[in-house]
Amino acid sequence: MLTKPEYIGKGSNRNPKIAIVHEWLVTYAGSEKVLSEMLKEFPDADVFCLFDFSDGKFSKFYNGKVFKTSFLQGMRVFRKMYRNLLPLMALAVEQFDLSDYDIVISNSHAVAKGVITAPNQLHICYCYTPMRYAWDLQHQYLREQKIDRGLRAMVARWMLHRTRIWDLRTVNGVDSFIACSEYIARRIRKFYRRDAAVIYPGVDTDYFQMGGEKKDFYLTSSRLVPYKKIGLIVEAFRHMPDKKLVVIGDGPQYRDAVERAGPNVSVLGYQEDAVLLRHLQEAKAFIFAAEEDFGIAPIEAQACGTPVLAYGRGxxxxxxxxxxxxxxxxxQSVEAICDAVDRFERMVGRFDAAAIRQHACRFSNERFRVEFRDHVNALWNAHCAESEVSCPKVALPREHSFQA
Incomplete structure (x- = not known):
């Protein structure tokens, strides 16, 4: 039986003190958007991250909140190669002193869940995936990085071996896992032998709305990195010269996409949200070929009433x-994408844009905030009951209404 911790305070009616641990801040993408929604429900939470190399470009999404960073913040020489800091990340995340907090929420796809907490603290991990490159996708990762042979490969494999050992050690420090999809819940069960609740991330369905006339082109958009398979989509449309494809996004494989593109493929690179929105509204269909943990882009397309041709895994x-x-x-092949486009062309009139949008609204930001806050509330109350600790109460969630 745990002793009642003095720092909480017997009979205190204050809200529990919350820390959110985020991996790193270099862009505003999937996990960062989820972090922004977490902060709308827990605006007083302190945020810790390994480093912030964003130069304040995204501070408006966090109401100007200043993040508390690790010693890696001083290694800005790596700002364009920050993944090379992986060997130091495990050490860095363990240095955060979170002893003043009642609830610790790790927003994790790599090392954030490795923070050290005490028995009287509740550690909740919102998990996007067990580290793909350390577990089942190790061989694919090494091939894509061209380090699957020679001395560099031996060093990389040893480092990933040590990473897996550390990763398993951190599992015991998590009191409760939340997965971003059923697919990730299965991965958590496979690698960590832990059950996880499923709360889907939110999508800004208020911004991504139906509008505009459909035009004669297909669309794909994402960061241009290997596992997104943008090159595969571009290659497929080389085999369909009568079909037009627009590619929006930037990344390491931008040049590869441009070189593969035929005259029927337009690679636009990075575009502002307004340009992306217009293309999502006007496209015949959105193409998605990645095995993704959740995948926000297909939901954004459906929120615009646009059908999605997707790889049926993940x-x-x-x-x-x-x-x-x-x-x-x-x-994930040229033939399969071509076949999907052909099937879609033959049944295009069957898809109801309003029904597609209604489905997308099941994944709204508001729905995420309600489910996440209620779940944290329930876990905290259960934690207090089990430990017989006099705990500060979680404020009841505000009244919400959203489409189920």
Whole structure:
């Protein structure tokens, strides 16, 4: 039985003190958008991250909150190669002193869940995935980085071996896992032998709205990195010269996408949200070929009433309803994408834009905030009951209304 901790204060009616641990801040993408929504529900939470190399470009999304960083913040020479800091990240995240907090929420796809907490603290991990490159995708990762042979490969494999040992050690420090999809809940069960609740991330369905006339082109958008398979989509449209494709996004494989593109493919690079919105509204369909943990882009497309042709594994198998809001294909291959486009062309009139949008609204930001706050509330109250600690209460959630 745990002793009642003095720092909480017997009979105190204050809200529990909350820390959110985020991996790093270099862009404003999936996990950063979720962090922004967490802070709307817990605006007084302190945020810790390994480093912030964003130069304040995204502070408006966090109401100007200043993040508390680790010693890696001083290594700005790595700002364009920050993943090279991986060998130091485990050490860095363990140095955060979180002893003043009642609830610690790690927003984790790599090392954030490795923070050290005490028995009287509640550690909740919102998990996007066990580290892909350390577990089942190690061999693919090494091939894509061209370090699958020679001395560099031996060093990389040893480092990833040590990373897996550390990663398993950190599992015991998490009191409760939340997965971003059923797919990730299965991965957590496979690698960590832990059950996880599922709360899907939110999508800004208020911004991504239907509008505009459909035009004769297909669309894909994402960071241009290997596992997103943008090059594969571009290659497929080389085999369909009568079909037009627009690619929006930037990243290491931008040049590869441009070189693969035929005259029917337009690679626009990075575009502002307004340009992306217009293309999502006007596209015949959105193409998504990645095996993604959740995948926000297909939801944004569906919120605009646009069908999605998606690889039927990972998060898209849960967010795209085959034959209703889009179509699934079952191989990451040129032939499978071409077949999906052909099937779509033959049944394009069957897709109802309003029904597609209604489905997307099930994944709204507001729905995420309600489910996440209620779950944290329930976990904290259970934690207090089990430990017989006099705990500060979590404020009841505000009244919300959203489309289920």
């Amino acid at each position: 998060g898209a198998s849960e967010t795209v309803v085959d034959g209703v809001t889009g179509l699934h294909f079952w191989e």
